[in-house]
Amino acid sequence: MQVAYDYEYQLAVADYWQGRPTMEPNVWVPSLPLQMTVAVPASNTDLVVSSGGQQELKLAVMEESTEYQHERSNPMEDFEKAARAFEDDLQKMQTKMHLFPPSMKGEELSKYSEPKVVSIGPYHHGKGEAIPQMESTKYAAACHFINESGRSVEEVYGAVFAVADEARRCYDADKLRLLSDNDFKPMMFYDGCFLLQYMLFMCRDNNDEDHPIADLPWVVVDKLMKLMPKPGLDMETFVGRVKQCLQTRRHLKFDPPILDESYKPPHLLGLLRFYIVGSTDSSTTDDGSGQGLSDNAKKVSLSVSVIELAEMGIRLTADKTTAEINKMRVTRGWFTGKLFLPPVSLDDANARFLVNMAAFELCITPDFGEVDDTMSTVCAYLCLLGMVTDNDTDVQELRKKHILQGGGLTNEDALELFTGLEKHLRPGNCYYNTIVAIENYRSDRRLWIKLYRFGYRNQTAIIAVLTTIAGIAGFLGTLKSFQ
Numbered sequence: 001m002q003v004a005y006d007y008e009y010q011l012a013v014a015d016y017w018q019g020r021p022t023m024e025p026n027v028w029v030p031s032l033p034l035q036m037t038v039a040v041p042a043s044n045t046d047l048v049v050s051s052g053g054q055q056e057l058k059l060a061v062m063e064e065s066t067e068y069q070h071e072r073s074n075p076m077e078d079f080e081k082a083a084r085a086f087e088d089d090l091q092k093m094q095t096k097m098h099l100f101p102p103s104m105k106g107e108e109l110s111k112y113s114e115p116k117v118v119s120i121g122p123y124h125h126g127k128g129e130a131i132p133q134m135e136s137t138k139y140a141a142a143c144h145f146i147n148e149s150g151r152s153v154e155e156v157y158g159a160v161f162a163v164a165d166e167a168r169r170c171y172d173a174d175k176l177r178l179l180s181d182n183d184f185k186p187m188m189f190y191d192g193c194f195l196l197q198y199m200l201f202m203c204r205d206n207n208d209e210d211h212p213i214a215d216l217p218w219v220v221v222d223k224l225m226k227l228m229p230k231p232g233l234d235m236e237t238f239v240g241r242v243k244q245c246l247q248t249r250r251h252l253k254f255d256p257p258i259l260d261e262s263y264k265p266p267h268l269l270g271l272l273r274f275y276i277v278g279s280t281d282s283s284t285t286d287d288g289s290g291q292g293l294s295d296n297a298k299k300v301s302l303s304v305s306v307i308e309l310a311e312m313g314i315r316l317t318a319d320k321t322t323a324e325i326n327k328m329r330v331t332r333g334w335f336t337g338k339l340f341l342p343p344v345s346l347d348d349a350n351a352r353f354l355v356n357m358a359a360f361e362l363c364i365t366p367d368f369g370e371v372d373d374t375m376s377t378v379c380a381y382l383c384l385l386g387m388v389t390d391n392d393t394d395v396q397e398l399r400k401k402h403i404l405q406g407g408g409l410t411n412e413d414a415l416e417l418f419t420g421l422e423k424h425l426r427p428g429n430c431y432y433n434t435i436v437a438i439e440n441y442r443s444d445r446r447l448w449i450k451l452y453r454f455g456y457r458n459q460t461a462i463i464a465v466l467t468t469i470a471g472i473a474g475f476l477g478t479l480k481s482f483q
Contacts, residue, residue, distance in 0.1 A: 095266045097121065097170045097215060098363035104355075108420035112355040116348070120191050121215030122171060122179055135190075142193035149227050159223050160189045167217040170266070192220045195268065196233070203237045218265050235259055239275050246276065246353070248345040248405035266364075273357045277377040278324025293436055296443035302427075304438055306388045306397070309339065311453040312442055316388060318343045318402040326377045326430065328384060330437035335448075337441050339434075341384060347408025351417055358382055358425055368428035376428020383431050386422025389415055 100113040115124050118134040126132060146156055164185045168176065176184065195216055225233055240256030257275050265271035293300065309316070313336035319327050324342065331338045344350065357378040368376040385403075389395050395411040395418075398404040404414065442449060455462060 093364050093366075095170060095217075096363075097123070097172070097217060097267065098360065099123065099172055099175065100359055101362045103362065104359055104421075104424045106420050106424055108416050109355060109424065112352045112417075113359075116352070118194070119215075120195060122176055122184065122187060123215055125187065138190040138194040141197040142190055145193040145197055145224070148229070150229055151227050156193075156224070156227060157189050159227055160192060160220060161185055163219045163223050164188055167220050170217040170219075188216070188220050191216050192224045195221060196224050196228070199233055199238050199268075202241045203234050215269075216267055218267050218271070221268065239272065242272055243276055246344050246350055249343070249402070269356060269360055272353075273360060273378065276325060276357070277374050278326045294440040294443045296446070297439050298443070300435065300439050302432075302435060303387055304435065306390060306394050309388065309438070311456050312438075312445075312449050313337060313452045313456075314339050314438065314441065316341065316398065316401050316403060325381045326374055328381060328430065328434050330434060330441060332441060335452075339388075339438070341403050342381070343403050343405050345406040345408070346404050346414055347406060351409060354378060354382060355417075355421070358421065361428075362426060365428075368426055373429040373433065376426070377430050379425045380428050380430030380434070382418065382421045383425055383427045384434060386418040389418045391415065 104113070118137070119125050146153060149156065164181070167188055168181070168184055236256040236259055239259070240254060243257070244254075260274075263271075263274055265274065306316075314330070315336060315338050317338045317340050319340040319342050321327075327340065327342055329340050331340065344354070361376055361379050365371055365375045368379075385398075389398065392411045392415055395404070395414045399411075409417065
């Protein structure tokens with residue numbers, strides 16, 4: 001039967017096909033419709049002809065012995081089999097293409113869980129109003145990639161074909177149950193070429209385009225990158241450009257990150273999150289007090305409001321030295337403290353980016369307490385933003401402090417995003433370390449905080465009294481001069 005596929009916009013690769021030798025029968029040609037023969041499935045029925053000449057279906061039933069019918073499997077074997085399957089899934093957790101976690105399916109987050117401009121991979125294929133219009137762009141991107149690679153259509157598609165089975169195993173089998181290989185493999189080919197062209201585009205100058213949520217296994221991207229001519233894709237520049245997109249105020253000198261060759265990303269989103277989060281050499285405090293709870297602490301509050309922080313003398317401050325998200329920390333001065341939060345440009349694209357990085361952390365890490373702190377960094381960052389925003393005024397204060405930069409989301413949208421995420425995320429060690437640092441500050445400066453809180457709560461009256469005293473002193477000074 002004929003397999004339906006959208007060929008309205010055919011790749012401009014027909015020229016490649018003219019005069020090419022015949023390919024292997026299992027290799028698909030992107031510009032041509034695909035024919036598929038469906039084999040009749042085997043069954044336990046036999047076709048027989050009766051004495052009257054009529055065809056009948058005769059059911060062949062295997063006789064079962066009484067002993068077989070009463071045979072029962074060992075329950076422990078079933079349990080052990082299920083346990084092994086569960087452990088196998090956990091081992092593959094890091095490389096799977098995860099669905100958006102059910103815990104983040106709130107109404108306020110639904111618009112951030114699906115692509116807005118272009119879909120990559122089968123989970124969101126064809127969804128959204130603007131998505132189908134971008135399919136023609138994928139065909140053009142494939143044409144450009146083939147031209148720039150200097151390879152033939154057969155070679156490029158053959159490379160994708162070689163890793164397609166491995167790529168398919170990265171997706172949820174139930175979600176792809178109705179998607180045949182004859183549809184899946186062309187999808188990997190077009191999406192892979194489009195993604196590589198996007199990455200090349202981001203390396204040119206300083207392009208602030210929306211970054212797609214890359215739902216494509218890295219094995220496909222890596223295979224296509226190896227087909228590119230030298231020097232190939234400058235991954236340091238690409239990662240640095242995307243990292244810059246999270247900031248409105250940037251250093252004039254472009255300083256791309258140094259890539260860790262030992263890190264093997266599951267997909268593009270995982271790669272970018274790895275370098276946006278930053279290294280593990282940070283501490284939640286300058287004096288190390290955030291590493292453990294102070295002996296003076298009697299209890300720990302798992303959340304601290306923006307009012308409590310202000311009454312303790314802890315001021316929210318944008319970290320101007322780095323944009324790495326894991327640099328959240330509490331510092332102490334002589335009289336006050338600071339809670340440093342990395343700044344972020346909160347437009348719609350970056351909001352989607354942050355939400356999906358947090359979702360990725362939830363999917364790959366069942367227990368944040370048993371892994372490195374950086375595995376929960378984005379969740380912690382978003383939880384802290386939710387902790388210090390109770391109303392529109394708090395969001396505006398974050399803008400004044402330059403923690404939230406640029407335009408994009410309104411104060412109402414940002415408040416809905418942060419408070420919605422706070423309800424759905426697991427905080428993790430990065431968050432708890434910051435909370436412990438705040439509690440240590442509170443416990444070690446208990447007497448001073450009481451004095452500071454009194455002054456903070458009564459600052460209007462105190463200013464009025466001081467103004468009155470200054471006025472009286474000035475009047476007495478003037479009266480004395482007359483005398």
